Amino acid sequence: MSEKFIVMPFKRARGGLAPCEMRAATTAAGAEKVAAAMAPRHIGVAAYAVQVDEESGEMSSPRLLVQFGEIADLNAA
Numbered sequence: 001m002s003e004k005f006i007v008m009p010f011k012r013a014r015g016g017l018a019p020c021e022m023r024a025a026t027t028a029a030g031a032e033k034v035a036a037a038m039a040p041r042h043i044g045v046a047a048y049a050v051q052v053d054e055e056s057g058e059m060s061s062p063r064l065l066v067q068f069g070e071i072a073d074l075n076a077a
Contacts, residue, residue, distance in 0.1 A: 004052045004059070005031040009042040010071050017044065017072040032066045044069035 005025040010017045020042065025031035031047035038045045047065040052058070062074045 001051050001053055004050055005047065005065070006050060006059075007031050007034045007038065007045065007047050008071075008074075009038055010044040010046070010069075012043055017070060019072065019074075028065055035066055035068060039068035042069065044071040046071045048074070 005028055007023045007025055009020040011020050012018075023034060023038075025034055025047070028047070028049060031049075035045045035047040044067065046067040048062040049065055050059045050063070051061045053060075
């Protein structure tokens with residue numbers, strides 16, 4: 001397992017919010033900077049640190065680093 005950093009923008013969808021295309025970042029600070037830059041163009045943007053299984057590519061345990069606007073709860077799935 002390794003820790004990776006992602007930025008997830010959100011858009012309005014029927015019944016709530018839906019994630020848009022995820023972007024990767026190399027550091028936590030970089031993810032926060034990208035999220036801040038994307039914030040004016042989206043209803044919400046969040047930067048997360050996630051645990052990634054290097055063999056399967058599966059992501060788990062998202063930890064919110066920063067959020068701008070409205071975001072969906074990734075842990076509710």
